[in-house]
Amino acid sequence: MYLLETRWSLIYYLLLEVIHMGAIILEHYLKVRHETLKICEPLEIEDYSVQPRDFVSPPKWHLAHTTWFFEELVLKPHNNKYTYFNKSFSFLFNSYYKSLGEHWQQHERGLLSRPTVKEIRAYRSYVDEHMIDIIKASNFNIAMNNLIMIGIQHEQQHQELLYMDIKYILGVSQSNLLGAKNIALKAKKFNQDWKFFEENIVEIGSQNDVFCYDNEKPCHKRYIYPFAVSTTLVSNGEFLAFVNSDAYLNPKYWLSLGWEWVLRENIKHPLYWKRIGHSWFEYTLNGLQELDLNAPVAHVSYFEADAYASYKNARLPSEFEFEVYLRSEEVKVYSNSLHPHCVKSPRGQLWCWTNSAYGPYPGFKPFQSTLKEYNAKFMCNQFVLKSGSIVTPVGHYRDSYRNFFPPEQRWMFSGIRLAKDL
Amino acid sequence: MYLLETRWSLIYYLLLEVIHMGAIILEHYLKVRHETLKICEPLEIEDYSVQPRDFVSPPKWHLAHTTWFFEELVLKPHNNKYTYFNKSFSFLFNSYYKSLGEHWQQHERGLLSRPTVKEIRAYRSYVDEHMIDIIKASNFNIAMNNLIMIGIQHEQQHQELLYMDIKYILGVSQSNLLGAKNIALKAKKFNQDWKFFEENIVEIGSQNDVFCYDNEKPCHKRYIYPFAVSTTLVSNGEFLAFVNSDAYLNPKYWLSLGWEWVLRENIKHPLYWKRIGHSWFEYTLNGLQELDLNAPVAHVSYFEADAYASYKNARLPSEFEFEVYLRSEEVKVYSNSLHPHCVKSPRGQLWCWTNSAYGPYPGFKPFQSTLKEYNAKFMCNQFVLKSGSIVTPVGHYRDSYRNFFPPEQRWMFSGIRLAKDL
């Protein structure tokens, strides 16, 4: 009797939780979808369509692709009665999912003046309406909730990409992002120091039940040797000394591919730095600003990060060392700026390059079906970055998070934190 | 006494003429400037900024560049008090005039989301105001009137380029030009025939005092051998037979560079043709239409025109033969369509490829100063086209007009008219 009651209680409680979960997901969905539009609010219509480099996507493409993700992976397979908003979007806004058929080429996203921003906003509304229905109806469906959760996290990733792409696009004509959240604060000066870690066997990867991507699993053991991590990010001032030492003219600091990249692309300084006369400036989402020597150096490639470490007789941390370091810090300072301004924060400022090539963890199992293409097929010629940046959506930080980019890339909000052997 | 009177009469008469000339130029200026905006009227804002291929320019670039031409070549050198609308436009909207300093790269015109269309329209208004003043004040200045006339003709050239570029841009997403002047008429069928010309010494080039470019002068003698020109443009139906004979797979018809182009670019048919199932369609400014077999084949390269001539055991006319032919025709049918629909018209339908490489006439003198770069420096690896097309502004037709493009180009409204030796 008592047992039965207890069971009923439990069932009742779980039901409540599941229902509550549905409500939470719906709220989360709506909030994230809204945030994406909000990021684009200050843009002119002309800003939505251009693609200044192959790796940049037009903002309107992000608006459409994140919507396509819900349409193609949630609505189409799980709602028999669903009819496409526009059949051709299925082809136009697929990014790289070969299992879903042919798709528009990435480097040609900027060729499309149509569909217009207005049409894409209508597309978002149309899909949102159907998504609200399906979320409301899927309270008890854990698989569906997981799928929707991936879609939401996916859209958050594109929110960060939107900031990266908008910065690159406006940077071409050195325009401000009108309405940029606030003016970057003058950074406070911090001295570089080291934090020490002992030899150990550590657990790496997502250790609990919160949402994570397939590449963060399984949680597994690594053998770690004694190391130290810098308590500060490399500052603009420190990096300027590297530039002034003619390091971009000296092959001795550089990886072989890095040196080829420096020569081929005629690289002389971080992406958004600009020398005018004898002064250095930096393009930011608040426009061109005098270079703040106390702020962290941003928008550097792996090649530059590695060369700087070599110049300092140090090295970059491994992704495992970085994860251990992140877990060791209590306070994380998150930013509400659009430009990094604190070298001291363990995270929330800039993604930090690690010297770990992006690969599978032992026992790695990719997402199944179409989502198998989400992460696994990119495990080649990329390096892991850890920590999150000022333009990472707050709900998107995780100690186990593995961001990854090819070593020459630098339009993301990337920085440098040094490590050394003991 | 009588003599004096006569002289006063003459002076009075010439004054009137000059004043009248000023009024005519002003009217002409305003009409042409207005027409440019009218061409763009049906566009969405998103259509103004994209550049799908290096040779295409964004419509907003044309709006700005034609304005830049008046600002840089008329206002700046001839009005001491003139202040730039925006100093950076001097750099951004210079097309290729090296004598005016550095300029934005042609293939990067599509990277610029800013200035916006709105700003560029304001730029046009600002320059127009100052131009109206200067035109009104320059009644007696023949050099100035000539300069303004070149600016007007220059803008008319860009009106045709606007149609070409808009067609290419909308073609990427197969959109209609909303408000396209009218629906293309079904073309009437005409049989091919020849018009004969005897051996002769002919005068080539601009023979009288109307406006012309430097490359149309001097008028000079050419020795012409007996030849015949086809009374019709090659039709889609005739060209389809060429396609169906697998001519795009057979090197025997092609110039060596042409065959390399066919293989490299995987060319299989004219630019805007499209095969769907067993039917052929053609993209037009009125959208995708079933291929009209009686209409003239359009948007072919020199390579294709030459290969077709070879396939028909004929040849292309020389530019001199074509000029003789044009002068021999009384009636010229001009179109008010946005798609060619009559193989019979001697001109006003499509620019016809000639087998004449674009070079200087004997005794050629280029425009002076900055305008030296207008035509002369392009006399290499291009072929002359004659006749004008449906999107050529009406005041821009001349028998002596020499259009020119590289042999692989075909986004202009180009067609084929055959010739043969007798």
Next chain:
Amino acid sequence: MYLLETRWSLIYYLLLEVIHMGAIILEHYLKVRHETLKICEPLEIEDYSVQPRDFVSPPKWHLAHTTWFFEELVLKPHNNKYTYFNKSFSFLFNSYYKSLGEHWQQHERGLLSRPTVKEIRAYRSYVDEHMIDIIKASNFNIAMNNLIMIGIQHEQQHQELLYMDIKYILGVSQSNLLGAKNIALKAKKFNQDWKFFEENIVEIGSQNDVFCYDNEKPCHKRYIYPFAVSTTLVSNGEFLAFVNSDAYLNPKYWLSLGWEWVLRENIKHPLYWKRIGHSWFEYTLNGLQELDLNAPVAHVSYFEADAYASYKNARLPSEFEFEVYLRSEEVKVYSNSLHPHCVKSPRGQLWCWTNSAYGPYPGFKPFQSTLKEYNAKFMCNQFVLKSGSIVTPVGHYRDSYRNFFPPEQRWMFSGIRLAKDL
């Protein structure tokens, strides 16, 4: 009776002539074939196979291709019993005759270490033996004699190409052509002057019965305006003044494509010039020599020739003007050097760029069948050069000869002769 005798005499005489013709062709064939091998005599085996740039062919390829020409166009179609020396050579040594099927790619000629030079020499001997037989047997066959004559002229063209390619190849390691015929003489100084020609209708093209290529026919009339041609080639000293005036940094002298070429290829002086400290040197087939200021400037592109003319307020002659000029000169100085050393000679020193795009003469009829591909398909984006050079085989000079190259090319022995309007 007398008539009959006369006829018999005539027949007898003609027979003798025809037999004699056979003997002449055989002698000519053997002499030219021998000369080709003699050109290569000073080479090391390693020199025969390399291809430092796409447009250069390995010397052993020339040895094989000229042989292939006789095998494929004479022996195979006209000797039923002929068996290939090596079946694969049919594919390997076809240059660009698409009508004979697939062929090895031009830019990959340097990839082939095999067949060896020894094998290719055996191939030459094998084909020579069969050619001797067929020449001896074809006394009365005019078509055959013409075909063989084309093969001989073809081989002479490749003799000049051999000198060009050997110079380029040895130039990479700045080696001498051991045994180069003789040391270049110090050039004598001549002052520049003009030779004048009046307005006229002139006959252009091959005017008589000597051998010529299809592109030199038909002989036809051209209307010529008064012009002058320089009595001297442009000297190194004169061209050095152009270089020293920073002309390679100044777009105002250059064609648009020429300026792009200068920037893209980082061009700063003629191909074989080299600056060491404050002195200028020139790589020649006799090794690196101090630049001889009185010798003609050699190895310039059309772009450079045209820019130089522009710098001198002159122009390049048309090919028709040049032909008229050549016919007007009695004495032609042919060289027996491997480096040009006389600006005064009307020909026999350097091919002179004309401002005539290479195209068909009015009434042009290409060679038939396979040989249709010899000249006609290259009539696009090339310019005509006239006169012949020091490395042109003596029997290969003709006033009507039309050499042609793309405007950026300069590894041939090209020079500049100015012209002007009167």
Next chain:
Amino acid sequence: MYLLETRWSLIYYLLLEVIHMGAIILEHYLKVRHETLKICEPLEIEDYSVQPRDFVSPPKWHLAHTTWFFEELVLKPHNNKYTYFNKSFSFLFNSYYKSLGEHWQQHERGLLSRPTVKEIRAYRSYVDEHMIDIIKASNFNIAMNNLIMIGIQHEQQHQELLYMDIKYILGVSQSNLLGAKNIALKAKKFNQDWKFFEENIVEIGSQNDVFCYDNEKPCHKRYIYPFAVSTTLVSNGEFLAFVNSDAYLNPKYWLSLGWEWVLRENIKHPLYWKRIGHSWFEYTLNGLQELDLNAPVAHVSYFEADAYASYKNARLPSEFEFEVYLRSEEVKVYSNSLHPHCVKSPRGQLWCWTNSAYGPYPGFKPFQSTLKEYNAKFMCNQFVLKSGSIVTPVGHYRDSYRNFFPPEQRWMFSGIRLAKDL
């Protein structure tokens, strides 16, 4: 007394050992130098100079570069009186050591017809003479002995590269390596099976005092999860099933970069496979042979190895797993063939791709000075291969050896061994 004696004994003994060491090194040096020439013996002079692809080096370049290594790193810094054989070789035969100044570009090695093979052989003799002197004189110099040992190992690496490059070069014209050691044996059939390993902490890297490269150190601990390695290499027969399943047309098996590579390079099968009619052949150093289905599949890229593993629902082993596996095997079958013929051998057949990106071991210290560039600067975008191949010099095998290549490369003797999680 006794102690003193003992010490004298020890000194005497060590002296003997050091003298002996000198003799051993000299013998080793001479043997390896001789072996390099022997590998090239069957070549024709023409085979020595060509470079069919950027990554292939001409055989004569290897002969010169290995000699340059001794000249530049041993003779020049350690023999004051040494005079260069030829000063320009210092520039021509430096591969990539930026610290030694400018060098000839890698992709232009095939442009050099000079120096000739004969000159390079004389260069080898000249350097050998001086090396013999210095080796004889350096008995007591451990640093020098180490340096010479690196030079010898370096030359052995180039011996393997010589086989790879000769195979590629002769493959272009499908020639045999005349005198190839022996005809490949018909391979014996073995069934695939697994060898199991338990969870463990293992030691990785060079564990004792034998010669090794800097990248094999330090010996360090790794945490290994349970895994199995296949007892056989993937056979041609097994791989043919993959090809026949249209796997090269199906993106689902491929890494993203791998799929781009397949499309861009039009890859359809392993490098040296060739389909003629319905049969498969393989180009080997013994010429074109019918594909031996029991022999191991060779000359595959990382992309192909990874795709094959994916097709078999397996994975590639990590380099650590592979090292553990190698140490577990007693018998290693080394080959004396020029073509792999045994899937069963744990090593001595083909280098096996691992899924480990090539990076530094924890605590890695690169060689010092110039040799710092030997390995460290290549730790980016490459994958580790383990085991050694039939063309690896016997003295060059080590369990800790880390070979590395970019993922698209396949002209080395590479194969596939599968692994799986337990």
